[in-house]
Amino acid sequence: xxxxxxxxxxxxxxxxxxxxxxxxxxxxxxxxxxxxxxxxxxxxxxxxxxxxxxxxxxxxxxxxxxxxxxxxxxxxxxxxxxxxxxxxxxxxxxxxxxxxxxxxxxxxxxxxxxxxxxxxxxxxxxxxxxxxxxxxxxxxxxxxxxxxxxxxxxxxxxxxxxxxxxxxxxxxxxxxxxxxxxxxxxxxxxxxxxxxxxxxxxxxxxxxxxxxxxxxxxxxxxxxxxxxxxxxxxxxxxxxxxxxxx
Amino acid sequence: xxxxxxxxxxxxxxxxxxxxxxxxxxxxxxxxxxxxxxxxxxxxxxxxxxxxxxxxxxxxxxxxxxxxxxxxxxxxxxxxxxxxxxxxxxxxxxxxxxxxxxxxxxxxxxxxxxxxxxxxxxxxxxxxxxxxxxxxxxxxxxxxxxxxxxxxxxxxxxxxxxxxxxxxxxxxxxxxxxxxxxxxxxxxxxxxxxxxxxxxxxxxxxxxxxxxxxxxxxxxxxxxxxxxxxxxxxxxxxxxxxxxxxxxxxxxxxxxxxxxxxxxxxxxxxxxxxxxxxxxxxxxxxxxxxxxxxxxxxxxxxxxxxxxxxxxxx
Ligand SMILES: Cc1cc2nc3c(=O)[nH]c(=O)nc-3n(C[C@H](O)[C@H](O)[C@H](O)COP(=O)(O)OP(=O)(O)OC[C@H]3O[C@@H](n4cnc5c(N)ncnc54)[C@H](O)[C@@H]3O)c2cc1C
Ligand SMILES: Nc1ncnc2c1ncn2[C@@H]1O[C@H](COP(=O)(O)O)[C@@H](O)[C@H]1O
Numbered sequence: 001x002x003x004x005x006x007x008x009x010x011x012x013x014x015x016x017x018x019x020x021x022x023x024x025x026x027x028x029x030x031x032x033x034x035x036x037x038x039x040x041x042x043x044x045x046x047x048x049x050x051x052x053x054x055x056x057x058x059x060x061x062x063x064x065x066x067x068x069x070x071x072x073x074x075x076x077x078x079x080x081x082x083x084x085x086x087x088x089x090x091x092x093x094x095x096x097x098x099x100x101x102x103x104x105x106x107x108x109x110x111x112x113x114x115x116x117x118x119x120x121x122x123x124x125x126x127x128x129x130x131x132x133x134x135x136x137x138x139x140x141x142x143x144x145x146x147x148x149x150x151x152x153x154x155x156x157x158x159x160x161x162x163x164x165x166x167x168x169x170x171x172x173x174x175x176x177x178x179x180x181x182x183x184x185x186x187x188x189x190x191x192x193x194x195x196x197x198x199x200x201x202x203x204x205x206x207x208x209x210x211x212x213x214x215x216x217x218x219x220x221x222x223x224x225x226x227x228x229x230x231x232x233x234x235x236x237x238x239x240x241x242x243x244x245x246x
Numbered sequence: 247x248x249x250x251x252x253x254x255x256x257x258x259x260x261x262x263x264x265x266x267x268x269x270x271x272x273x274x275x276x277x278x279x280x281x282x283x284x285x286x287x288x289x290x291x292x293x294x295x296x297x298x299x300x301x302x303x304x305x306x307x308x309x310x311x312x313x314x315x316x317x318x319x320x321x322x323x324x325x326x327x328x329x330x331x332x333x334x335x336x337x338x339x340x341x342x343x344x345x346x347x348x349x350x351x352x353x354x355x356x357x358x359x360x361x362x363x364x365x366x367x368x369x370x371x372x373x374x375x376x377x378x379x380x381x382x383x384x385x386x387x388x389x390x391x392x393x394x395x396x397x398x399x400x401x402x403x404x405x406x407x408x409x410x411x412x413x414x415x416x417x418x419x420x421x422x423x424x425x426x427x428x429x430x431x432x433x434x435x436x437x438x439x440x441x442x443x444x445x446x447x448x449x450x451x452x453x454x455x456x457x458x459x460x461x462x463x464x465x466x467x468x469x470x471x472x473x474x475x476x477x478x479x480x481x482x483x484x485x486x487x488x489x490x491x492x493x494x495x496x497x498x499x500x501x502x503x504x505x506x507x508x509x510x511x512x513x514x515x516x517x518x519x520x521x522x523x524x525x526x527x528x529x530x531x532x533x534x535x536x537x538x539x540x541x542x543x544x545x546x547x548x549x550x551x552x553x554x555x556x557x558x559x560x
Contacts, residue, residue, distance in 0.1 A: 011374075013488055013489075013511070014507055014508075017374045017377045019378075037489055038489075092352070093353065094346065094347065094350075094352070094353070097343075097347060119374075119375055119488055120373065120374055121373050121374075121380075122355070122356060122372065122373060122374075122375060122492070123355050123356075124334075124339045124343075124355055124356075125342070125343040125346075125353055125355055126343070127343075128339070128340055128342070128343035128344045128347070129343045129344065129346065129347040129353075131344065132315070132343070132344040132347035132348050133347055137312060137419075137420040137421050138311065138312070138340065138344070139421065140311070140336070140339055140340035141336060141339070141340075143482070153424075157336060157483065158309070158336050158337070158426075159254075159335055159336050159337065159434055160426060160428055160429065161426055161427050161428040161429040162426070162427040162429075163425070163426050163427075164423070164424045164425035164426075164427070165421050165423050165424065166421075166422045166424055167420055167421045167422065168420065177482055177489065177490070178482055207385075208385065209350075209351070209352035209384065209385055209386045210352040210353070210354065210382050210383065210384050210385070211382065211383050211385070212373075212380045212381065212382050213368060213381050213382070213383050214380070214381040215373070215378055215379065215380050215381075216378065216379040216380075216381070217377075217378055217379070218376070218377075218378070218514065218515075221519075221532070221533055221534065221535060224521070224531050224532070224534040224535065224536065224537040225535065225536050225537070226536075226537045226538070226539065227536055227537070227538050229538050229539065229540030229541075229544065229545050229548075230548075232538075232545065232548045232549040232552040233552045233555070233556075235520065235536060235538065235549065235552070236549070236552045236553055236555075236556045238536060239497065239518070239520075239536075240556065243497075243517070243518045243535065245439075245440070245496040245497040245517060245518045246440070246464065246556075
């Protein structure tokens with residue numbers, strides 16, 4: 001089985017979010033980058049479990065500059081066999097999807113996995129776009145994945161509840177919570193990751209379709225009004241008359 | 247300007263349907279596309295929000311995102327729409343990007359406002375899990391925009407509506423749904439206007455009765471912090487925050503939740519936040535509108551009683 005896992009880097013979840021250059025650029029000062037949790041905890045780990053029981057390889061793919069290499073090595077330390085980096089700034093989701101689709105076209109992957117969304121731009125777009133571009137079925141927000149021969153059985157979140165679906169490989173999926181448990185890389189993994197292949201590939205031409213022109217921080221709360229814990233009638237009165245939410 | 251709005255209809259026009267049509271109406275003349283075995287009266291009701299035409303594909307009976315993407319693309323061809331609007335719910339997340347990729351259109355997911363000017367078409371969206379807002383401009387001729395639930399107040403704007411049968415041949419989907427485990431009939435978390443949430447301060451799953459009682463008295467949906475879902479006190483779909491569901495209700499009541507940055511990320515779009523915590527130093531109070539320093543085990547039942555009193559006096 002050949003699995004491709006899309007790995008992106010995002011600011012650590014505790015990062016203070018600030019902007020520079022007239023609020024047009026994310027301020028990277030003091031920001032630690034991590035592997036996007038959905039890509040790491042769920043997609044990558046489930047991919048590794050599948051090849052551990054069925055045989056095969058897990059390749060990771062990242063659109064980014066050499067600044068992404070530490071994140072890619074982390075994915076290799078957790079256990080991916082090799083990595084591909086498309087050497088370009090990930091300008092927008094379509095650009096990223098196009099790169100991955102073009103690369104994947106000739107590689108015959110059985111499964112292409114993305115995370116549910118990146119926790120910085122929260123696009124939740126790349127998986128679905130790849131599936132359209134490579135013309136493969138797409139299972140979004142998958143919380144469970146089993147493979148038997150060429151048939152995959154998945155559970156996924158939909159509005160009405162949890163759907164159980166069956167589909168013939170190859171497929172594209174986006175991974176959500178529940179797929180697998182986080183794995184902490186051990187010393188051996190970290191050492192091994194250093195010598196695993198990381199192939200750098202030039203990008204395919206694709207013009208930008210969307211651009212972030214400006215950022216803004218939400219209005220800070222003006223201050224908390226404290227209410228006597230004995231007097232919940234007052235809270236109800238405020239919710240009704242002052243903030244008008246009930 | 248021609249606008250195509252994709253909606254899913256169950257047995258009523260949900261708020262997210264009204265929001266999507268209202269959003270579209272702000273951009274131009276709205277045609278809605280939908281599918282399934284829907285009553286004409288429900289289809290016509292969309293005229294209340296400004297839908298001039300409703301294309302309905304009755305031959306597609308079940309939700310199949312691959313076929314829905316094709317349906318929308320066909321509807322774009324038919325109407326020559328410049329904008330495609332959908333709701334940023336689970337279906338929207340699966341369908342919107344596919345339609346965009348097919349059309350070569352720029353896609354904005356999670357729009358929280360209608361664009362202020364159409365010259366340089368720019369839309370406001372939530373980024374960094376709600377820790378910031380981005381203004382994103384779209385350069386392609388066609389544009390696909392998914393609207394974050396609870397961001398645009400639905401507006402009535404009644405027009406004459408006509409129903410057009412749109413039974414296109416969409417072929418077969420490759421994904422077979424073998425089972426649906428329903429969530430129950432409460433309002434799903436992303437659409438809920440009132441949410442009552444609790445965290446590790448509740449000490450154990452057996453204590454959730456007071457949370458559910460309060461939710462019931464308000465007509466609210468329940469949520470929880472991540473550790474609570476991780477230890478299995480509550481189901482995963484209730485987990486809100488940066489790695490869970492992001493919500494923007496009118497009212498978010500948080501009891502026994504410390505207010506860690508990852509939790510706040512998913513809830514700070516809420517209009518009004520009420521925090522109940524024994525610790526006056528809990529970081530959540532900084533993000534709260536109303537704070538109650540006290541024991542959830544006493545405060546929640548008291549609040550439930552006050553709400554019930556208030557409701558019966560209305
Ligand atoms: C990468 C990453 C992603 C994360 N994503 C999320 C996420 O999406 N969502 C999320 O929620 N967390 C997330 N977390 C975890 C987050 O950092 C916190 O650990 C978590 O939110 C804490 O949950 P809690 O507030 O329920 O528990 P605690 O932090 O243990 O807080 C319990 C609170 O209850 C109060 N309390 C105790 N007894 C009572 C009582 N009787 N009455 C009233 N109050 C009481 C205490 O004072 C305390 O403030 C993430 C963490 C990481 C590292
Ligand atoms: N620059 C990137 N390189 C590789 N994969 C990416 C990149 N950006 C996003 N992805 C993948 O696409 C998923 C969804 O991202 P998004 O659509 O941006 O929310 C992520 O969880 C990743 O798996």
